[in-house]
Amino acid sequence: MNKGGIFVVSGPSGSGKDTLLSQLFKKCPEIKFSISSVTRPMRAGEKEGEKYNFISRKEFEEMLQRDELLEHNVYVGNYYGTPKTPVLNASKNGDDIIIEVDVNGAKQIREKLPQAVSIFIMPPSFAELEKRLSGRGTETEEVIAERMNSALFEIERATEYDYIVVNDDIDTAVDDIIQIISGSRLMLKRQKHIIDEVLNYVKS
């Protein structure tokens, strides 16, 4: 009945999403993280089953055919996807689970799981976004401009999300996400079964 929540988290490059999520999981180790299946080769420092399951193109396409993915996309010639079963099992067991995806992945998940609650991580301002994207100092102006374009494209779609977290101070932003996770339990889309119960009782 009181199942765990499914949370879709997106944020553009420059939003500080990665640091934010790793702080969140450090603070709340009970929150599950959805491991993506990918067909790209493992990089130095990565471990199988930590953030990704590294599988073959054939295995990925079989998962697709069996409709075992909540969302997927192709990036630089490789597949990336979110397996359905671990997410649904976590929720069934009463665990909250976070799926980290881009705006397109979030859209696909929303269509398949309307009860999923979505959170968009925002940089605090345009100036700060610009600073963060150019901050590393090693990139050309073209690369920075391209990152900026892609960040702004994602921010334009932030209006598709349920909640917006502004990542100015990281500790505040982590607490904001924790608050969303507990408060969203009461959102209409997660409580609808109760309305249906009372009304079905009448109709039956």
Place this chain on the structure above:
Amino acid sequence: MNKGGIFVVSGPSGSGKDTLLSQLFKKCPEIKFSISSVTRPMRAGEKEGEKYNFISRKEFEEMLQRDELLEHNVYVGNYYGTPKTPVLNASKNGDDIIIEVDVNGAKQIREKLPQAVSIFIMPPSFAELEKRLSGRGTETEEVIAERMNSALFEIERATEYDYIVVNDDIDTAVDDIIQIISGSRLMLKRQKHIIDEVLNYVKS
């Protein structure tokens, strides 16, 4: 910038909404309550300006003409309405404010103030609703059936609300509302100005 929230609270007869709200204001005296303007006569035990402002029919109609009400309705030949200015002022001052209205009033407010967050108070089950409505023991079966009909009519429209609070245990329900009030600060509709700010910067 971080303005106070405007919360619309509804719940049918039998939801226990009145006791719930009075407990909430006892626990959180900093939360404001929107005082309705009504044209019905004051009853024994009521005080001007506590829950209602008692005004004349002429005064009410003048408020209507000056578009000073967020919502209004007619009940047993009397006007009931929510004055706009105190609600907007509370929010501007950073105070959270609760407006208690029925499903029709909530709809009118949602149209005028899309940033308002709405909460529907539910009885825990059909059986419990029936028990609460007939519990006083003094009413005829017709009166109970009529109350039941009107409660079910309201519950059918619970799907128009942002959050559903099930009032089974009153302390839990009070805490649920407190959690909604703090968590809803991060809802898209209350954060949209931040997205607009970043994007407008680009367009300008």
